[in-house]
Amino acid sequence: MTDLISASGDIAAADAEVLVVGVFSGEDAPAIPESLSGVDAAFGGRLAEQLAVLGNTGGPSSLTRLPAPEGLAAKLVFAVGLGDAEDLEDEALRRAAGTAVRAAFGETSVAIAFEGDPEATAVGAALGAYKFAGYKTDGGGDAAPESIAVYGANEAATAKATVLAESVALVKDWADTPANLLRPPAFAVEIERAATAAGLDVEILDGEALAEGGYGGVLAVGGGSDAQPRLVRLSYRPEGAAKHVALVGKGITFDSGGINIKPGAGMWAMKGDMAGAAAVVGATIAAAKLGLNVAVTCTVALAENMLSGSSFRPSDVITIRNGMTVEVLNTDAEGRLVLADALSRALEDEPDAVYDVATLTGGQLIALGRRTMGLMGSEEETERLRRLGEVTGEHGWPMPFPEDIVKLMESPIADVSQCATGLKRDGHMVQGGIFLSKFVPDEIPWAHLDIAGPADSDAAYGYIAKGATGVPVRTLVAALEEFAA
Secondary structure, eight states: OOEEEEEOSOGGGOOOSEEEEEEBOOSSSOBOOGGGHHHHHHTTTOHHHHHHHTTOOOOTTOEEEEEOOTTOSOSEEEEEEOOOGGGOOHHHHHHHHHHHHHHTTTOSEEEEEOSSOHHHHHHHHHHHTOOOOOOOTTOOSOOOOSEEEEETOOHHHHHHHHHHHHHHHHHHHHHHSOGGGSOHHHHHHHHHHHHHHTTOEEEEEOHHHHHHHTOHHHHHHHTTSSSOOEEEEEEEOOTTOOOEEEEEEEEEEEEOOTTSOOOSTTGGGGGGTTHHHHHHHHHHHHHHHHTOSSEEEEEEEEEEEOOSTTOOOTTOEEEOTTSOEEEOSOTTOOHHHHHHHHHHHHHTTOOSEEEEEEOOOHHHHHHHOSSOEEEEEOHHHHHHHHHHHHHHTOOEEEOOOOHHHHHHTOOSSSSEESSOGGGOOTTHHHHHHHHHHTTSOTTSOEEEEEOTTTTEESSOBTTBOSEEOOTTHHHHHHHHHHHHO
16 A cells, blocks of 8 residues: 655655646646745746646646656656636545556655645545556556655545545455455455454354345345355444444345346456445445444345356245345346345344445446436435535435336235336336335435446546446545534
8 A cells, every 4th residue: 555645845845756736727828836836946937838838738637747857856747737726626636636646656756736625635646546456477567656745734634545545445456356256255254354454343144144034135146156145244333422324235246147147248347246345344444444433333245146056036035134025026136135134134223324335226327327326215315425425526416216116116926026017127226226215214314325337437537547446435434424423
């Protein structure tokens, strides 16, 4: 992990290989902040002119590499656009810092000086330093910088940014791990290792314990695999906490679709169908490391949805942990079944609020794309997450539960249908949310976060590398901070 350092003074005096300076947009040339007068002086007072000649007028995340002139200890200067100085947002700082750090891979040390909130800059820099280790025998190319000094940031800001980045990195590592290396038993062990290191209490239920506990959804979905499912529970109980929040995650370590098998094209991406479980674990670990004064219970259901003679079938009726019966219509809508069990168990602890996170539906990706979560549930909680997502840059949008779609979820033979009758695609994303709502009493503040698109990025941008994104760890932590206040 890159060492994030707080720094003060003039960045022109920094002893780093790369100086990263933030410039604002201008009509013909970027505007150089007064705080960069030392760096500008090293360029003979012509930094803006040189950048303009190279086409950089300070637009958001535009980046120009320059050889450092005499008088600077650095060998390179990266000028990064921050956009309009009058409308500077934290997300612009995070993206600019992340863009610069990704461009500095292969260099040993980086120093960054931006106007605005230094904590946002620190978070973006720390997130941008992520690289999935992978399995290449040659090491896989340039490494992230060993150290990043953020000018203007105090130690509290860099410490918090480090915790958030470490938790996000953990989620990314898990979500990008090949499915053969992270089957349910192995994933449970990995979660236990990380959670124990953070001081959390851990409980793991194996196949036998799941059967004894009546976890019909998890057992049905995991029944087609020779790797038994698991249910993992983490507990964080700070002394004096007034609120208790339950986090629940879908952990399908590989989703073939089961009997309703998926098309071959793109099935490889289903190694990441456990990103929801990874995210809530990451958020819980971050809460513990930050010492937030809110109790958190994290429940994740881990299963592998495979095709075999013991797979569950369309037309099956299964019984969930809370006793409700479900008519199965499509084995590729498995995530909601394991979530129903996990939600039922989480609610037995009588939390003040519950959030569940899942890569649940292709409908989310179609409706909202790759950068906006679908938010469903209680109005107060979906609005909280929408608002906090605007702050963190992990955007979400509240979705309704239309009455006509609610009626489609009725089953003639069970308490609820897993999917819309006739497998109608109407409101595909909200079908999942409506199903889950049947397992959460109306009086419980609840939100369902569908991250099917935002969990993964098909290209690098800002502080996001190609691959798993770690969404919505930072938004969940922000929500927990509000409950702790």
